[in-house]
Amino acid sequence: MxxxxxxxxxxxxxxxxxxxxxxxxxxxxxxxxxxxxxxxxxxxxxxxxxxxxxxxxxxxxxxxxxxxxxxxxxxxxxxxxxxxxxxxxxxxxxxxxxxxxxxxxxxxxxxxxxxxxxxxxxxxxxxxxxxALFTLKSSLGIHKILFADFLYAETDMHMQNIHLVDGTVLSIRMTSNALHEMLSHDRRFYKCGSTYIINLEKIREVTVRTVVLDTKEHLHLQRRQYKTLIERYTQYSLKGE
CATH class of the missing domain: 3.40.50.2300 (Response regulator)
Structure with missing residues (x-):
C-alpha cells in the first residue's frame, strides 16, 4: 500500500x-x-x-x-x-x-x-x-536485515546487540567499528561513541542526556556526545552533507 x-x-x-x-x-x-x-x-x-x-x-x-x-x-x-x-x-x-x-x-x-x-x-x-538491506551471520544462522528495520545497535563486550523495530534483538560477534563500516555508506546510520550505532531515521527526540526513538525506547548518552549527535542529526534531517 x-x-x-x-x-x-x-x-x-x-x-x-x-x-x-x-x-x-x-x-x-x-x-x-x-x-x-x-x-x-x-x-x-x-x-x-x-x-x-x-x-x-x-x-x-x-x-x-x-x-x-x-x-x-x-x-x-x-x-x-x-x-x-x-x-x-x-x-x-x-x-x-x-x-x-x-x-x-x-x-x-x-x-x-x-x-x-x-x-x-x-x-x-x-x-x-x-x-536496502545487509547480511550478518550469528550462531543462529544468516540474517538479512532491512535498513528500514534497524533501530540501533549496542555494544556489549565483543558482541553487537542489534535491536530491530519489531522488538527482535540479534546478538552478533563483531566490533562496533566493523558493523558501522557495513552501514556507513547510508547517511541514516550514526556511530555514537563506542556504545551505539543509531538509525537517525528512527529518532523522535534528542536531549542532552537521552535519545528517544520512535519505539519510545530511551538511549542514555554522555553529555559530551550531545553536540556532535545533534549536529549530525540536523544535517541528516535537512538533507545536508
Whole structure:
C-alpha cells in the first residue's frame, strides 16, 4: 500500500491531481494506492500528527498561511522522508524545492505523461529505500536485515546487540567499528561513541542526556556526545552533507 496525499487550496487543481492519480493507478495495477486530499497545509499536518504520514506528497507551493515550501521544510526538519512532488504555476522555487530533496517539480498545467514520470520516479525511490538491506551471520544462522528495520545497535563486550523495530534483538560477534563500516555508506546510520550505532531515521527526540526513538525506547548518552549527535542529526534531517 502506497499512501499518497494531495494538498492544494485550489479545488479544481486538487480534483485534477486526484484524477491524474486515479489514471496512474489504472495504468500501474501492480501498485495499490490510497489517496487522501487536503485543501490546506494545516489540515494535512494535523492528519500526519494525529494519524500517520504519507509515502508520497503532491503539493502546491502557493497556499494560504503555510506555503508548500514551508511545510516541506518543516517535514524535513522532523526527518520525514516522504517523496515530495511540487505542483505549481511558477518556476521561482525550483532551486529551493530541490534543496529539500523534492522528487520532482511539475509546472501547471502538466500532462498525464509528465505526471506519471514523476510518480514512477517517486515509487522507484521508495522501493530503493525500503528494500536496502545487509547480511550478518550469528550462531543462529544468516540474517538479512532491512535498513528500514534497524533501530540501533549496542555494544556489549565483543558482541553487537542489534535491536530491530519489531522488538527482535540479534546478538552478533563483531566490533562496533566493523558493523558501522557495513552501514556507513547510508547517511541514516550514526556511530555514537563506542556504545551505539543509531538509525537517525528512527529518532523522535534528542536531549542532552537521552535519545528517544520512535519505539519510545530511551538511549542514555554522555553529555559530551550531545553536540556532535545533534549536529549530525540536523544535517541528516535537512538533507545536508
Amino acid at each position: 502506497v499512501k499518497i496525499a494531495i494538498c492544494d487550496d485550489d479545488e479544481q487543481d486538487l480534483k485534477r491531481a486526484a484524477a491524474h492519480c486515479l489514471a496512474f493507478a489504472a495504468n500501474h495495477v501492480g501498485h495499490e494506492l490510497r489517496i487522501s486530499t487536503f485543501q490546506d497545509a494545516k489540515s494535512l499536518l494535523s492528519h500526519i500528527d494525529e494519524q500517520d504520514g504519507f509515502d508520497i506528497l503532491l503539493m502546491d507551493i502557493y497556499m494560504p498561511t503555510i506555503t508548500g515550501i514551508d511545510l516541506a521544510t518543516f517535514l524535513r526538519k522532523r526527518n520525514d522522508e516522504c517523496e515530495i512532488i511540487f505542483l505549481t504555476s511558477s518556476e521561482n522555487h525550483a532551486i529551493e524545492a530541490f534543496s529539500l530533496n523534492a522528487t520532482h517539480y511539475l509546472l501547471k498545467p502538466y500532462t498525464q505523461e509528465h505526471f506519471e514520470s514523476a510518480m514512477e520516479k517517486a515509487l522507484a525511490q521508495l522501493e530503493r529505500r525500503k528494500s
